[in-house]
Every structure is written in structure tokens, then in C-alpha cells.
Amino acid sequence: MNEHYRQGDVLLVRIESLPREATKEQHEESVVLAYGEVTGHAHRLSASTVSMHAWKGDKLIEVTKPTALTHEEHSPLEIEPGFYKVVRQREYTPERIRNVCD
DSSP, rough: OOSEETTTTEEEEEESSSOOTTTOOOOOSEEEEEEEEETEEEEETTTTEEEEEETTEEEEEOOOOEEEEETTEEEEEEEEEEEEEEEOOEOOOOSSSEEEEO
């Protein structure tokens, strides 16, 4: 069982469960974890197997069946069922700390 997955600037870290206070977000066909600011490409999961939740400024997901994390510039990753915190990689620049642009 993997404890984390990384695809480009997105990291999924396994957590034990969803907090009770987490709020489920509605998604039609896919759950987008992050959009590329330059290309508009996206890190996506199928909404039929994944639900996203918001909690204290964090994005959390529940994966109910093995599913592929896809992106136009990366190979797909097979994500195992479980609960995960979505973390965006950040970088330092002299002007500010910012999310990495994929």
C-alpha cells in the first residue's frame, strides 16, 4: 500500500480518514486536483470513483476504487482506494513563495 503518490507538482499523502467537519464538493465528470497556470492542463481523477472534500483550507479526497490520476504531460498513476490530502509543491523565489507551475 502506497503512503503517497506524486505526479508533477501534485502530491497525494495518505491520511487515516476524513475529518467529520470536511465539506464534500460537487463534481460532474472529473475531480481536478490542480490546473497548470501556463498550459491549462489538469491533474484529474474520475468523479465516479473519487470525491473531493474541503477542510481548513486543505483539499482531501476519498478514492473508492483503484483509479487513474491523469495529466496531459505525465504518465497516468494508478491510485489505490483510501483517503488522501492533496499537497501542491511550492518553490521559493526572491519575490515570494509560490506554487510550482506544471
